[in-house]
Amino acid sequence: MNARSPRSPVTRAPSPTVVRDDADHLEIITGVLVIGGGPAATWAALNAARTSAGEGLGVTLVDKGYCGASGVAATSGVGHWLTPPGSPLRDETFRIKNATGGGQSDRVWVDAVLDETWAQISTLPAMGWDRVDRNRRQPSLDLTTDNPSGAPYFRGPAPDYLRFLRGQVKKAGVTVLDHSPAVELLVTDNRDAVVGARGLQVRAGRNWTVHAHAVVLATGGTTWRSHSLGGDTNTGDGQLMAAEAGADLAAMEYSNFQGMVPFGTSMDKNGYFIKAEYWTGDGTPIHYDDLHYSRVPLLEHSVKGTVYARFSQFAPAQRATARENMPNFFAVVDKLGINPFTERFPIDWVHEGTVRGTGGVRVDDTTCAVGLPGLYAAGDVAARDRITGAATGAGGPNLSWAVASGSWAGTHAARFAASRSGSPLTGRPGTASSASSPRGIRRHAAGLGSIATTSVGHGDGRTPDWRELTGRIRAQMLPLTNAVFRSEDRLASMLGELDRVWDLLRDASPRSPVDEYRLREVAGMAAMGRWATLSALERRESRAMHFRVDHPQTDPEATYRLLVSGVHRPRVHRQPSGKTRVGVPA
Template structure:
């Protein structure tokens, strides 16, 4: 029986012990910063909005385990040029100034609204400076992620958004014209399937870590990317999907703000020199293959140690438990693959509406490629958060407008679009397949130090897994089994796209290191697009990077 919820002006068509069916203008899949900003923007535009998340909105995923430090640069030409030029250099000159300006503008305007909305952090804010790059006299927004995300969840609810926690999506719905028209999924806690018919869909499911045990990252398994490609979306910069986070040895605490300018020693106690740990960590990663390396946060003055502890209390909770004083002593460290969460690859969006090129489908946050703002380097926390705000806002507004023009789809004109892991083909043993994927995507000697022979071997192994699953007997997957199948299918698909794109970039640039092509090739200063399911394709992006001419010339000459 149809019913209504307070403040939600969509429709609950069915809500019983067997199933949930909702009709809404905009469906958002995900629950982190990009998803919540998209929900607020869509609601501001007058749309009815439903948001579904694999976890608890505002408390799951990588953002929930970190500090909040947005990349905020005032609209002052000199400051913008300084910041953008720095990202161009570290990003290998495949960034885009026009896109970066647009992201910085949107983040600057939207974060100014947060105090007006009533945000009150529980901890006293730090003075601008050291860790997140703000300067005296400039506006900054930083603090503890739990405060920020809890506030965004409240803002979403107050905006009338219908929130479904612990409700992972499994596949998109499309109408006879190929327009995305909603999604289906499963509610884990109440053990029932759900279906949402929507005039437009925004994917904001984050990046992919291949379940490396990156802190908060094991929910990021790539099925959002798979859903997008199943309906015709393309990917960008998937070769830059191999960023490794630093952790105190034996832990998963990969919050890296303190590590990027620390001091390091190899297993013999010799100092390790490095260039730019945002751009590449090859110097340290190579040393780690020869033995355990140690680190120490020698870069910070004693006066700011309390502020650093307040900014990232969960990091120091771990070091305190281990009996480590990272400011005064060397400690052993290790690595965890952060994939496309800290890498830059993802869905290729086309414009400032965050459209994917597929009618009715938009993408926001880490699921979308951040290559236009950070290139071949990591986006880290600040740029990724500003990207989440900008693309979330763009997607929310555009999806609301598209849905208003289109109207709600007719239920009987809509079909599911899933391939591997739903309503048919899947893997025989999920755990074994996940381990096989991880054996190609996680080891440093494979994922960081790449060569054509090594990449071809990984591609062949991953292709065999895909072919085996695609040719398996048809089985009806449902419930928790369907979730596990789709997660493994997403990880497998992301691995295949990453490896094939890495094979196509025959040079070293940013985090992409080719041992057989150790130099940077100026003729490859372009981004790479990819896609396909059974047959994967890779080709140069026809949209060329717009970078500072002088800097680009200097970069090519070097």
């Protein structure tokens, strides 16, 4: 694998049909629509294009930012879980994640993700990936054990990886619309299938509509605009759209992960903090057991005053390598004039929400189908508790989940689109229009948005200030006293305020496409906050990142999974523990 592999021939999906393209509106008909622009979205688009090419169906990707350069992954490194099928390393990998995650991981799901990630990453050399790890002067990807580390690896800066994936997406014939956030899904007029989405092209100042036979949501998690590095575009848009289409969410109580940063920055790179030394402001050492299991001891001190850290775990001979492995972190501390190896420096916390947490849309099998027919979910928009339980997946597991779920979702979305394209569009009884024709797929599409959209009427005629509402949500979700140190009274108070914000959104009347886009972002954050808070109320124990001051012990009987359903009147119910099958349903 070290030698450059010959490139595989590029199979291009056909171009979508452009129905309208003027100053006011862009309208497209496509086979598969992917909403998002990070690793899950690009792997979904690639696999959809590969599957669609032989079916004569186009693939379109729309991203709120610039595909391949926005979101949390763009600020990271390339650190997938990489273990080949049958590797003995898997036993240890699962043991560690299951232990830190409160015993809620599923070995069958972990194996499925590792298998699919291995298969997908193995295609990179044939696509032309030949990067060299400049620090080590070795190939950045080696899937053999014939290397100094003795294990497969994939190293390098994520921006280069994502830029490469964007290029592959374009080569595969995918139409990419950047700076084009989606505001709502489109469904058939009797609401029995998803048939596309609509949104806003921000820079062009015009609306877009994409009619599609299948849609993949890969919009990421949410950080409630905490200013987590790269996370402020993650506002729960996809989760809200999925719930409006009837999907459940799972593990939403595990949505409060706190990242560690040098004080006054957003550089939330947690790896080197795990084994650092810590002190209170007066120089008293802070003792902890294992930050993989719980950060509560440090967080308790942070509520009382500033905590100081030092990376004492690195011997002088190891420091140059440590700097090379995390250059963006050291660019920040160097600018601050801090030597983190020898000096104590103040730290702070940043809420990483469901990006580092595990809550999201419930996915039951490797089709990644959710809600109404024709809808699929991939990456951080989907729940990852089957993989890492109640603890953060961190970089490797989360990135592997993005690759695996993206490839599954894109493949099955394209297969579903192919099965639908030659049949009459499901819609009004008696309709005979072909779903593959512009007239057929457009004729009976209706907006599914249930709040803060022009599709739900005019409310009371007012447009609330989205910035003010965002501030009110942040005031509930971000403070450590609310996010980490949970209690019945505190959670009930948070839920009450979030419900009041929700009521204002239900009465909202967007006056412009930009108002609608911004208010839908707020609605996504409010919905995610309500689901997370309601789930945290229901789990009356402490487990991994979920800590209840009024129930500080882990209940060995509470191995159930919490599911939350509904948009306007959410409700929580328990899914009994037990391993679920992973494969494609018959």
